[in-house]
Amino acid sequence: MTSQNATLGAQAGNETQVCVIPGGVPITIQNATSWSQVGCLEGFYCANNSAQHLPQYCPPMPSCQDLRLSGTPCPPQGLFEPVLCDPGYYCPNGGTQKIQCPSGSYCPHGVASPIKCTVGSRCPAGSQRDMNFLPLGILLLVDIILITATVMEKLRSRYKKSNFHQKRESRRSAFMAKGAGRFRNRDYQEIDERGHPGFQEDVENDFQMEPRIMGPRRAKTGFEQIGELEADFVLHEELNKDDGGQKTDLHLFVQSLSKCLGATKFGLSFEFQDLGFKPPKSNKKILDQVSGTIHAGSLWGVMGASGAGKSTFVNVLMGKQAHTGGVTKVNGVAGKIAKYKKIIGYVPQDDIVLPELTVRENILHSARIRLPSNWSDSEIQHHVDILISCLQLSHVKDSLVGSTAAPVISGGQRKRVSIGMELAAAPMAVFLDEPTSGLDATAAASIMSTLKALSRLGMTIVTIIHQPRQEIFESLDSLVLLGQGRMIYCGPETGIQPHFQGLGFDFPDHTNPADVMGDIIAGEGRHYKPKGDASVQYLIDYWASKQQDGSANENFAKTATISMAENNALSATVKARGAPWFKQIYFCFQRSLVQQYRMKSSFYFELGVGAMAGFLIGLAELNQKGQNFRGIFNSPYDLLSVSIDYSSVPQMALLVGLAIGLTASAPGVKIFGEEKLVYWREAAAGHNRFAYYIGKVVSTIPRMVLANFHFTTMFMLLSTPRIPYLSAFIANLLYFYCIYGLASIISMVTRREDGPLLAVMMSLIVGVLNGMSPTLKKVRSWHIVWIWRASPGTWLAEAYFTENISPLRYLYQIDMAKQTAGYLLNMFGDDLLMMLAIGTAYRIVAFLGLRFMWRNKQR
Template sequence: MRRFSLSSDLTKLFRSWRRRRHGGQQTAVDMSSQEGTGSPDKEPAQLLNFPFSSVDDDASTPPLQITFADVGFRIRGRATDILSGLHGSCEAGSILGVMGPSGSGKSSFVNLLSGRNEAITGEFYLNGYRMRSAELRSLIGFVPQDDLVLPELTVRENLLHSARVMLGGQLGDPALGEYVDSLIVALGLARVQDQMVGSVARRGLSGGECKRVSIGLELAAAPKVLILDEPTSGLDATAALSLMQLLREVSRCGIMVICVIHQPRAEIFALLDNLMLLNLGKQVYFGPAAEAQTYFEALGYGFSSFSNPADTIMDILPSHAWADTTPSLSAAKEAKSCTPVADTYNNTALDEAGDAPLQVPDILRSLQQRRASWSRQVWLCFRRGTVQQTRQTASFCLEIISASVIGVTIGLTIYEFHGHMFQGIYHPPFELLSSAVNYRMVAEQGLLACLAIACAAGPPGVKLLGEEKLIFRREQQTGHSRSAYFLGKNLSVLLRMFLASLHYTTFYMILSTPTISFGLQLAISFLYFYCMYGLGCIVAAITHREDGPLVCMLSCLVISALGGCAPRLALVKTWNLGWFWYMWPGTWLSEAFYNENTAPFAYLYQLDDASRFTGYKNGRTGFDIGLLLLIGTLYRVIAYPLFVAVGWR
C-alpha cells in the first residue's frame, strides 16, 4: 500500500510558486523576501527551506473527489426548504464557483459542505466513502466571509499559531517557522508580516491583506479542501482579481477550492473551472464554467459580446421558471449519475495506480495525528493570550487605574478609624465595662469590597471571551481544541487579575490599616477577581457582545450584595434561605474578611456573640478561601459548555 502523505498538496503549492517565481517576473514582495536568503541563482529548494521538501513528488496523494447527492437543508419551524435536491462533484486540482442571487442558498450550501451545519438531508462522499459532518470538518479548511483574525497579533504570529496547533504533532518549531515564512511569501504578505492585523478601531492591514491572512490561517493546516464564503466581498476589483488568481494557483497544486462568488468580473469568471448556479435553494446548473453561456443560449437567452457573461447569467437566474427545467439539466443528471455509493468502493479510496486501496478513515486519522497534543495546545493558547494581554495597553491601564481608584475610595471610608472597625462585649467579668458594640462595620467593609471588585472585574471578564466568540468558533471548526483554547485563555489572564487585585489591596491597606494581614487581603481580593471574571465568562457565553458588559455589571452587583451584610446572614438563616447566600462568593469573602479582622481581638471580646449576630462562623478562613477558589472554577466549568452550546453559534 502506498503511504499517504498529507503534506503533498502544499509541497506542490510551494514548488509551483517557486517555479513561477524563477521562471518569470518577480514582484516587489518576492524581491524583498530574497534579502538575506542568498543569490537568486541558487536552486529554489535552497532559497526556500520548506519543511515538507523531503516529500517525493511521486508519492503524492491520490486525487480526491467529493460528491454529494440529494442534499437539502431546512430550518426548524420553516415550511420551505433552504436547499433541496443538490447534486454535484468536486475534484482536487480544480476551483468550483458557487453563484446565485441573494438568498439563493449559497452560504448555506458551503456551510453544509464544510460540516458546519449538521441539520441536512442527503449524502456526502469522499472517493466513495460516506462522510459525516465531523469528518468533513477535519478535511476542509473554511474561510468565512468576515475576516476573523486576532487583531493584537502580527501576520506571522497568527499564521504561526495556526501551524503549530494543526501541524505541531509532526513538525518542530524550526520547520514550522520555515513553513510559515514560505506561506507568507506565497500569499504576498512578506512586506507586512511583522505588522499587527488591527481592527476597525485601530486599522492595521488593508482589506485585501486581511483576506489573505484569513486564507493563510486555513492553508497553514495544509487542508485537502479549501472552502471560501464570498472571498472577494468588500474588495476592490483589482484586489479581488489578485485574490482569485492566488486561489487559482492554490487549486492547481492539488487542493480542491470551492468558493461563493457574488457578481464576479469577467476575468474572475474565466478563472473558474466549474460552476454551480443556485436560485431559491434549487440547483440550476452544475458543470464547466466555460460551457455555462452555451447552456443558457440553448435555452433561448442572448449574450452580448460586450457584456460580462457572469452579469448576464445573474440577470437570467431570478427571471426564469427553473422549477420546470431543473430536472432536465444534463449537468445535474451527470453529477447525480456519477455519485458513488459507499458499497461500490467498499469505503476506500484508490491510489494513483488504481491497484492499492487506501482507507479513507486512515486519511482522516492521519489528519488528527498531525495536530499538537492537548497539553501543547493549552500552552500555545496561553502564550498567545499573554501576548494579547501585553498589547491591550489601554484596557489594561484602565483596569489597573480602576482598581487603584476603588482601593483609595474604600480605604478613605474608614481612614479616620485607623483600623478599629470592630468593638464587642468584653469577656467576663468585665461585661459591664463594655461600651456600645459595633458588629456591622466589618461586614459593611466586606460588602463594599465585593461591590468594588465586581465593578472592576466584571466587564473585563466579559471582554475576556465575549469579543472573540466568532474566532473561537472558527478555530474549533478548523480543528483546534475548544477546551485547550478556553483553558489557555483563562490562564493567560491570571497575571492581569493579580496585578489589578494587588493595586486595589495596596491602596486599601495603606488608607484603612485593617487588622487583616496584607497577604490574606490580597488572597481574598484576587480570588474574588477570579470569581467575577468567571461570572463574566458565563455572561459572555449567553449574551450578545454589545449587551454583555451591562448584563455582567448588574449580575456582579446583585451577587456581590448577597454577602450577608444587609440583610444579615443570621436573619437570612431564619428564613431558611442560608443555602442561597452560601451559593455566592460574596458570602465567603465577607466571612473571611470578618474573621481576619476580629480574630486579633479574641483575647478581649466575646467573638461568639458577634458571630451569632452576624451569622458568620469564626475560625474558618482557610475554608472560605477554598470555597472562593471552587466557585470561581465552577463558574468557568459552567461557562465552557455554554460556549459550546450557545456561544459558538
Template sequence: MPSSKSHSSSRTASASTSASTSASASASASPNPKSTPGASNCNTPGAIGVPLQDSSAWSDTGCGQGFYCEHNNATFPPQYCPPTAECQTSRLSGASCEPQGTFEPVVCEAGFYCPKEGGKIKCPAGSFCRIGSYEATKCSPGSNCKEGAIRDMFFLPMGILIIIDILLVTAVVVAKIKSRYRTKHPKASKNKGLPFGGVPFRNNKKYEEISGDSSPSAMEAGIPLQNSMEFRAPDFRRRPTGFEQLGLQGAEYALHDDLQDDNGASRTDLQQFVQSLSRILGATKFGLNFDFQNLHFQPKKNPKPILSDVTGMIDAGSLWGVMGASGAGKSTFVNVLMGKTPNTGGITKVNGVAGDIKKYKKIIGYVPQDDIVLPELTVRENILHSARVRLPASWSDSEIQNHVDILLRCLQLDHVMHSLVGSTSAPVISGGQRKRVSIGMELAAAPMALFLDEPTSGLDATAAASIMSTLKALSRLGMTIVTIIHQPRQEIFESLDSLVLLGKGRMIYTGPQRGIQPHFEGLGFSFPGHSNPADIMGDIIAGEGRLYKPTGDAGVQSLIDYWASQHPSPTESESKRSTVSMAEMNNLTQTIKQRGAPWYRQIWFCFDRSLIQQYRMKSSFFFELGVGAMAGFLIGLAEETQKGMNFRGIFNPPYSILSTSVEYTAVPQMALLVGLAIGLTASAPGVKIFGEEKLVFWREAAAGHNRFAYYVGKVVSTLPRMILANLHFTTMFMVLSTPRISWFSAFGANLLYFWCIYGLASCISMVTRREDGPLLAVMSSLIVGVLNGMSPSLQKVRSWHMVWLWRSLPGTWLAEAYFTENVSPFAYLYDIDMARASLGYHLGKYGTDLCLLLALGAIYRVIAFLGLRFMYPSKQR
C-alpha cells in the same frame, strides 16, 4: 440603681442585637443591687461601689486584659460606679469617659497597652496598640510605627507597587522603541540559508513509511520534488493540472504570473511551499474530491427543504465557484458539503468514501465571509498561531515558523508581516491584505480542500482579482478550492475552472465554466456581444431571464427541470469510479491523526497569544490598574476616619456593664464597599476577555482547535492581570484604612473576589451581545456585592429560609472572611460570639471562606465554558 442603668445602657448600645441577650450579660456581671450605695458618692476615695465579679482575667493587683485600674489593690478591688448622664451619653455614642470612681476599670486607650499585671504603658516605637490592647503588637517590616502608634501603616507593598509600575512603564517604552527599530531595520529570517528555507527534514523514516517509499528522499538530497510529487497514489479521479503535467518546475513557471511579478524569487518560494505541503501531507495528493448524490437538507419545523436532489462531483485540484441568487441555498450547500451542517438526505463522499465528513475537518479549511482575525495581533502572529495548533505535532517550532514565512512570501504578505491587522473600523492593512491573512490562517494548516464564503466581497476590483489569482495558483498545486461567489467580474469569472449553479435549492448546472454560455444558449438565451457572461448568467438564474429569451419559458424552475431531465443521478457503477485504494485511504487517515498539537501545548499557545493581546491593549490594561488604585484609594479614604477600629462589642464579663454602644456592621460594611469596588474594577475587563472573541472561538473550534485548551489558556492569561489590579487596589485601600486584618489576608480575599467577578463576567459574556455585556456585568457584580449578609443580615435571611441564596454568592464569603480576620483578634476584649449570633456569620473559618471563593469562581468558569461549548453548536462544526 447601677443594675438598671447597665440594663438600659446595654439595650441602647445593642440596638442591632438582641436586647434580652445584652441585658442578661449585664445582669450576670452585676452583684446584688442592694449593695450599691444610695448616694452617688463613688468619686469619694474609699467609697464602696459595686465590686466586679472575680474573673480569671482579674487579679489582686490589676484589671483584666485590655483594662486599666490605676489604684486598685487587694484591699480596694475594681468597682463599678453608676455613670453620670454626660458619661452615659458619651458611652452610648461610642466614645469613652473618665472612670466614674477612683477604682473603676477603664478600657486601655489607644496608643497604650495595659498588661494584666497592672499599669498603663505607652506603645513603644516599632509597635502599635489599638484600644483595649494588653500587649504591644509588632508592626510589619516596612511600616512607619512611631511611639504611641495606634495602627500599622504598612508601606512596604506601596514601595513594591511603585517599583512594579516603573518596570511596567519601562518595559512598554523599551518594547515600543524596539518595535520601531524593527520596522525600520527588518531582520532577515533566522532560517535563511538552510535547505528549503531552513526546514531540517527530520524523521525521514516516518515520511518514507507514510509515502510508501523506502528509497532516499528527493527532498533529503535537496532535489526539487518532481518524481515524488508526481503523486504515485493511483486511481481516483483528479482534474489534470499544470502541476502534474509539467512537474514542479513547469508548475513554477506556469504560476509565475499568478503569484507575483518580480525578478523570479517567487519560484523559490513556491518550490519551498510545495515541498513543505508535501511533507505535511506525507507525499499524498494535495486535494480531495467530493461526490454528492440526491443531497437534501430540510431544517426542523421548516415546511420546505433548502436543498433538494442536488447531485454532482467536485474534482480535486480545481477551482470551483458556487453561484446562485439570494436564498438559492449556496451557503447551505457548502456547509453540508464540508460537514458543518449534517444533511437530512442523500449521500456525500470524500475521495469516494461515504461517512461522517466531520472527521476530515483537520484537513479541510474554511474561510468565512467576514475576516475573523484578531486585530491586536500582527499578520504573522495570526497565521503562526493557526500553524502551531493545526500542523503535525512532530514538527518543531522552527520548522513551523519557517513554513509560515514561506507562506507569507507566497501570499505577498511578507512586507506587512509585522503590521497589526487592526479592526474593520480601524484598519491597519488593506482589505485585500486582511482577506489574505484570513486565507493564510487556513493555508498554514496545509488543508487538502479549501472552502471560501464570498472571498471577494467588499474588495475593490484589483484586490478581488489578486485574491482569485492566489486561489487559482493554489488549485494548480493540487488543492481543491470551492468558493461561494456573487456577481464576479469577467476576469474573475473566467478564472474559475468549474461552476455549481443553484436555484431554489436545486441544481441548475454543474460543470466547466467554459460550458456555461453554450448551455444557456442551447436553452434559447442570447448573450449580447461585449457583455460579461457572468452578469447575464446571474440574471438568468435569478429569474430575470426574460431579458435574454423573449419567447418560451425563461423561469428558474424550467432551468431546474431541464437539468434534472438531462442529468439523472449517477448509477452505482458510475459512482464506483471515485473509489480510492485502501493504501490511499490509510495514508489519508494517518495524515489526519498526525494533525494538531496536543492539548497541553495548545493551552500554552492560547495563553501566549492572549498575553500578547493584553500587551497590545495596554491602554485598557493600565486603565484597569488605575481604576483599581483609585477605587482602593476612595474606599480607604472612606474608612480612614475609623483609624482601623471598625468593631465594638459588649466587653467580656465582668466588664459587660462598662460597654459602650456596639458597632457590629462596620466590618461587613467595609467588605461591602470592597466588593462593590472590585466589581466595578473587574467586571468590564472580565467581559472583554471572551465577549469579543466568540467568533474567533467558533472559527477555531470548527477548524479542530481544542476548545478546552482555548478556554484554559484564556483563563490562565487573566491571572497576572488580576494579581496586578488587586495589588493596586489592596495596597491603596490598606494604607489608608488600616483594618485589623493583615495585608496578606486582605490581598488573598480580594484576589479571590477578583477571580469570582472575572468568572461571573465570563458567564455574562456568553449570553449577551458584546455591546450589552459590560453593563450587565457591572449590574451583576453590584448584586452579588450587596447581598453579602450585612443588610439584611444572614440571621434575618435565615428566618426567610433563603440563606442558601446568600451563601451561593461570593459577596457573603468575602464579608465573612473580613469579619473573621477583623473581629477574632478582639476575642480577649469583646464577646464576639454575641456579634456572630447577631449577624449570622461564622467565625474562625477564614481558610474555608477563601476555598469557597475559589470554588465559586471555578464554578462560574465551568458554566461559562459550557455556554461557550454548547451554545450555537452549529457554528463550531
C-alpha cells in the same frame, strides 16, 4: 473591672471618693459627703468607702446617648463608651497603668501590650494603627517598570517605522530608475529580510504586485515563479527536477505540503446527492435535491442570487448545518464530513483574525495548532515563512492586523491573512465564503490568482462568489449554480454559455458572461430570451431532467476510484494532525498574553480603576482608624459594654466586594466576549476547545494579580484593618477570580455590547449577598441561607470577619458576635477554598456554555 482593682480612699465624713475610669485611671472626687452630691458620672465606676454606697456603674444619660447616636461626642467619654485603654496606649497590670505606645509598635483600643509593626511601616510613638508603606513602594516600582517598558517599546516602534519608510523610499527610487514595466513583468524581485524573494508593495499601494488574470484560457497562475502547473500536478516529479539552483518559494511550499500530506495529490473529491436543509421552525426547505460532484484539484465557484442557498449549500456540504438530508461522500466514502475537518480549511466571509496580533503571529498560531504533532517548531516556522512569502505578505508580516474599524494593513492583505491561517494547516480542500467581498477589482484578482495556483497544486478549492469580473469568472474551473435552493447547473465553466444558449438565452457581444448568467439565474432572464419560459423554475426543472437522464455530467470525467490504501493513508493523515492538548494550552496561553500586552490601554485602565477603587474604599474607612469592631467585653468587664458594633467589618467586606466587582467585571467579559467568532472558527477547524479555554483562563491570572495588587495596597494603606496584608491580598485575589469567572458566564449568553453592563449588575448582586443586611442569622431563619452561601460575597465577608475579629478575643466576647452576625469563625482557610471552588464552578459553567451553545457555528 472590680472594686478590688480600684484604689479606694476612705476619709472622715465621706468627703473623698475615688472614681476609676475603665482603663485603670483613678480620679479623686473631693468635698462630697454623699453619692447624691457627687452625682453619677456616666461611664465611671465610682467606689464609695461605706457599706451603704457600694461601687457601681453609671450608664450614660439619655441626652448623652442621643448625642453619641448622632455621632456627636459627649464629654467626658467622647464617641465611644466606655474607654478601655485609649488608642495609642497600652494598659498592663490589669489596667492599672496607662503607657504610651513606643515607637515601632502600635496600640489599638484596649490592648495590654504593644503590637510590633510590620516591616516597612511607619509607627511613631503613640501609633494606634499599622500603616505599612512597603507594599506601596513595591507597587510604585512595578508601575515604573511597566511604564518604562511601554515607553521603550513605543520609541523602538517609532524607530523601526522610520527605518522602514526610509528603506521603502530607497527601494521605490531604485525601482523607478529601472522602470515600472519590469516590475509588472516580474523581472524585478527583492530579497526580503528572511532571504526569500518577494515584493515589497501591496496590490492596493502605488504598484501592482499580482499580475492580472488576462484571459479565460490563461495557462499560468498567480504563482508564475514555478511556471505552468497542470491540474494533474505530480509533486515528486516536480521536486525531483533539482538542478542545484535556488528553489522558488512555491517549490518550497509544495515541498512542505508534501512532507505534511505524504501524497502526490493534495485534493479531496466531494460527491453529494439530494442534499437538503430545512430550518427547525420552518416548513419551507432552503436547500432541496442538490446533487453533483466536486472533483479534486480544481477551482470551483458557487454562484446564485441573494437567498439562492449558496452559503447553506456550503455549510451543509461541510457538515456545519444540522437538520440535513441527503448523502455526502469524501473520496468516494460516505460518512460525516466533520471527521475530515482537520484537513479541510474554511475561510469565512468576514475576516476573523485577531487584531492585536501581527500577520505572522496569526498564521503561526494556526500552524502550531493544526500541523502534525511530530513537526518541530523550526519546521513549523519555516513552513509559515514560506507561506507568507507565497502570499506576498513578507513586507507586512510584522505589522499588526488591526480591526476593520481601525485597520493597519489593507483589505486585500487582511483577506490573505485569513486565507493564510487555513493554508498554514496544509489542508487538502479549502472552502471560502465570498473571498472577494469588499475588495477592489485588483485585490480581488490577486486573491483569485492565488486560489487558482493552489488548485493547480492539487488542492480542492470551493469558493462562494458574487458578481465576479470577467477575468475572475473565466479563471474558475467549474461552477455550481443555485436558484431557490435548487441546482441550476453543475459543471465546467466552459459549459456555462453553451448551456444557457441551448435554452434560448442570448449572450450579447462585448458583455461579461458572468453578468449575463447572474441576471438569468436571478430571474431577470427575459432581457436575454424574449420568447419562451425564462423563469428560475424552468432552469431548475431543466437541470433536474438532465440529471434524471444522466446527461448532466457528460462534460465531467468519471471520478477516480480511491483505493483502500489511499483511504487508510487519509485516515492516518487526519489522526496525525494537531498538537497535543497540553501544547495547545501553552500556545493559547502565550497568544492570549501577547493580546493583553498589546491592549495596553485596557490593561492600564483596569489597574487604574483598581487603585482608584481601593483608594476610595480606604478613604471611606479612614475615620475608623483601624477600629471596626466593638463588642461585649469579657467578664468581669461586660457591664461596661454599652455600645456594640458588629456591622462595620461586614460593611467593609461589602465595599471591598462591590469595588472589586466594578473593577473586574467589564475586563472579565472582554476576555471571551470579543472572541466568540475566533473561537467558533478555531473550533470548527479542529482546535481543542478545552485547551483554548484553559489557555485564556490561565492568561488572566497575571492581570488579576496586578489589578488586585493595586486595589489591596491602596485599600490597606488607608483603612488599616486588623486583617494581615497577605491574608487580605489572597482573599481579594480569590474574589477577583470569582468575578472574572462570573463575567465569563455572562459573555457566553449575551451579546458583546450588552455583556459589560450585565456583568456589572451581576457583580453588584453577588456583592450585596454577603450576609451584612439581612444577616446570615436572619437568612437562616428563612431557610434560604444556601442562596447567600452560593455567593462569593458571603465567603469574602466571613473571611474578613474571622481575620478582623479573632485577634480581639482577649478583649471581647466574639462568640456572641458570631452568633449575632451568623458568620463562622476560625474558618479562614475554608472561606478561601470556597471562593476558589465558586470561581472554578463559574468557569466550568462558562466552558459548558462555550462548548454547547451555538454548536452549529463550531462544526
